[in-house]
Amino acid sequence: MGDVGKIVIPGGSGHIGTFLSRSLAARGHEVVVLGRGFEGVRDGVRHVRWDGRTPGPWAAEIDGAAAVVNLAGRSVSCRYTKNNLTEMMASRVDSARAVGAALAQASAPPPVWLQMSTATIYAHRFDQPNDEATGMIGGHEPDVPGYWRFSVDIATAWERAMSDADLPGVRKVALRTAIVMAPGRGGAFDVLRRMARLGLGGPAAGGRQYMSWLHWLDFVLAVEFLLENEISGPVNLAAPNPLPQRDFVRALRRACGMPFGLPATAWMASLGAFALRSDPELLLKSRFVVPGVLLDAGFEFQYPRWPEAAADLT
Numbered sequence: 001m002g003d004v005g006k007i008v009i010p011g012g013s014g015h016i017g018t019f020l021s022r023s024l025a026a027r028g029h030e031v032v033v034l035g036r037g038f039e040g041v042r043d044g045v046r047h048v049r050w051d052g053r054t055p056g057p058w059a060a061e062i063d064g065a066a067a068v069v070n071l072a073g074r075s076v077s078c079r080y081t082k083n084n085l086t087e088m089m090a091s092r093v094d095s096a097r098a099v100g101a102a103l104a105q106a107s108a109p110p111p112v113w114l115q116m117s118t119a120t121i122y123a124h125r126f127d128q129p130n131d132e133a134t135g136m137i138g139g140h141e142p143d144v145p146g147y148w149r150f151s152v153d154i155a156t157a158w159e160r161a162m163s164d165a166d167l168p169g170v171r172k173v174a175l176r177t178a179i180v181m182a183p184g185r186g187g188a189f190d191v192l193r194r195m196a197r198l199g200l201g202g203p204a205a206g207g208r209q210y211m212s213w214l215h216w217l218d219f220v221l222a223v224e225f226l227l228e229n230e231i232s233g234p235v236n237l238a239a240p241n242p243l244p245q246r247d248f249v250r251a252l253r254r255a256c257g258m259p260f261g262l263p264a265t266a267w268m269a270s271l272g273a274f275a276l277r278s279d280p281e282l283l284l285k286s287r288f289v290v291p292g293v294l295l296d297a298g299f300e301f302q303y304p305r306w307p308e309a310a311a312d313l314t
Contacts, residue, residue, distance in 0.1 A: 005029055005030070005065075005066025005067060005227075006029070006030040006031075006032065006064070006065045006066050006067075007024055007029050007030070007031050007032070007065065007066060007067045007068075007069060007227075008032045008034065008061050008062050008065045008067070008068045008069070008110070009021055009031065009032070009033050009034065009068075009069045009070075009071060010033075010034040010050065010052070010068070010069075010070045010071065010072045010095060010098075010099055011034065011035070011052070011070060011071040011072025011073060011095060011116070012031075012033035012034065012035065012045075012069075012071055013033055013035035013036075013037060013038070013047065014071065014075070014186075015182065015184070015186045015187045016071060016180055016182070016187075016216075016219070017033060017071045019182055019184075019216055019220070020069070020071070020219070020220055020223060021033050021043075021045045022043050022044070022045065023220045024220070024223075024224075025043070025044040025045050026044070027224070030046075031044070031045045031046070032045075032046045032047075032048055032061045032065075033045055033046070033047045033048070034047075034048055034049075034050040034052075034058050034061070034072075035047055035048075035049065035050070036049065036050070036051070036052065037049075048061055050098075052072050052091060052094060052095045052098065053094040053095070053098055054098060055098060055101050055102055055105070058102075059101075059102035059105065059106070062099075062102045062103060062106055062109070062110060063102075063106040063107055063108055063109070064106070064107075064108045065110045066110055066111070066112075066227075067110050067111070067112045067113070067114065067227050068099060068103065068110050068112075068113045068114070069114040069116075069223060069227075070095060070096060070099045070113070070114070070115050070116060071116045072091065072092070072095035072096075072099075072116070073088065073091050073092040073095065073116065073158070074087050074088045074091040074092075076088065076118075076120075076151075076279075076282065078279070079279055080147060080150070080151075080279040080281065085147075085150050085154070088154055089150075089153070089154045089157060092154060092157070092158040092161075093157050093158060093161045096115060096158060096161035096162050096165075097161050097165075099113070099115075100113075100161065100162065100164075100165030100167065101165075103165065103167050103170060104165065104166065104167060109167065109169070109170055110170065111169065111170060111171060112170065112171045112172075112173070112226075112227060113162065113167070113170055113171070113172050113173070114173045114175055114223065114226060114227070115158075115159070115162040115172065115173065115174050115175065116158075116175050116177060117155055117158055117159050117174040117175055117176045117177065117234070118151075118154075118155050118158075118176060118177055119176050119177060119178040119212055119236060119237075119238055119287055119289040120138070120151045120152065120155055120285070120287065121137060121138065121152055121155035121156060121159075121176060122135045122136060122137065122138055122176075122287070122288075122289055123135075123136040123137065123138040123139075123140075123141050124138060124141045124144050124148070124209075124285050124286045125141070125286055125288055126208065126209070126210065126286055126288065128288070129210075129242065129288045129289060129290040130236075130288055130289050130290070131236065131289075131290050131291075131292030131293075132176075132233070132234050132235065132236055132292050132293050133292055135236075135289070137152065137156070138151075138152040139152040139153065144285070145281070148281055148285065151281065155176075159174045159234070162174060171230065171231075171232045172232055172233075173226050173231060173232055173233065173234075173235055174233065174234045174235065175223075175226075175235060175237050176234050176235065176236045176237065176238075176289070177214065177219070177237040177238070178212035178213050178214050178236075178237060178238035178239070178242075178287060178289055179211070179212065179213050179214070179287075180213075180214050180215075180216055180219050180237075181213055181214065181215055181216060181309060181310075181313055182215075182216035182313070183216075183313055189313055192249075192252060193252070193256060193313075193314060196249065196252045196253050196256045196258050196261060197256050197258055199258060199260060199261060199262055200261065200262055200264075201249045201252055201253050201256075201258065201261035202249060202260075202261035202262045202263040202264060203245060203246035203249065203261075203263045203264070204245055204249075204263070204264045204266070204268075204283050204284065205264070205265060205266040205284055206246070207244055207245040207246025207247075207249070207263075208244055208245070208246070208286075209244065209245050209284060209285065209286035209287075210242045210243065210244055210245070210286045210287055210288035211242060211243060211244070211245050211248040211287060211306075212238045212239070212242040212287040212288065212289040212290075213238065213239055213242070213248070213306060213309070214237055214238050214239050215239065215301075215302065215303035215309045215312070215313070217302050217303065218239065218301050218302055218303055219237060221299075221302065222235075222237050222294060222299060225294070225297075225299050229297060231293060231297060233293075234293075235291070235293045235294060236289050236290065236291045236292065236293065236294070237291065237294075238289045238290060238291050239291070239301060239303065239304055239305070239306070239309070240290055240291055240295060240301060240304050241304055241305050241306065242287070242288055242289060242290065243306055245283070247306075248306060249261055251306050251307040251310050252310050254307070254310075255307070255310035255311045255313070255314045256314055266284060
């Protein structure tokens with residue numbers, strides 16, 4: 001795609017979208033963010049309003065663009081109440097359908113559509129990692145809370161909204177993204193670092209469950225790599241070395257200079273998640289995910305291991 005393509009980022013005003021849009025703009029791309037709030041130019045990025053559900057004047061931004069990177073969707077950092085889960089589903093599916101409709105009616109549709117998805121689509125497992133070829137889709141694991149299945153249902157419906165769009169000539173990529181670690185307020189790393197510095201960064205429920213993660217710079221570089229290479233279908237955006245949660249928090253404590261971290265039982269983790277207005281699934285589900293497609297295609301991670309990534313982020 002080169003250095004001068006126009007990239008449209010629906011849902012790009014959130015935590016991930018902010019560093020992605022700024023990074024792409026700094027690399028010479030014309031970047032347009034579609035969001036619900038600010039309209040104008042900020043940090044070299046043009047912001048245009050959309051409602052995330054229906055076609056509108058914003059669709060003109062997509063016509064003639066080099067690529068669309070759809071990040072839209074309600075944050076998962078919330079309590080998994082019925083209303084919140086319903087909103088998480090609708091915000092993802094509706095926005096993907098709206099993007100697909102805009103692509104379908106464009107006279108010059110972008111040749112590539114990257115669609116945000118999630119590594120949560122894979123099963124809670126400990127025996128072997130999930131890659132794109134052999135990974136087990138979740139939702140039927142024994143001995144896990146029944147409502148965890150809804151997270152998998154959201155992910156599959158999210159991806160289906162893209163795959164169902166009839167767009168000959170448009171290359172589609174589903175970004176099955178692990179937890180992206182970035183400095184600054186509003187992201188997962190900010191919460192984890194604060195907990196570690198308070199002495200609360202110990203093993204949760206024994207800490208055997210795997211943590212899959214990705215440094216923010218590798219997220220940006222992976223997006224650029226996928227824009228420029230003829231790859232389609234699901235792609236795992238995760239560092240190649242997931243590790244058990246107990247080892248993950250130990251490395252984070254070391255990076256933060258905190259010598260200890262209080263362990264938490266499963267019920268304590270649930271109580272802590274409630275206090276943080278989040279859900280224990282984010283901590284207790286074993287996310288054992290590796291980036292098979294990216295590695296096979298020759299992508300080189302800048303931060304393949306968590307201890308070095310944690311040290312850089314702190």
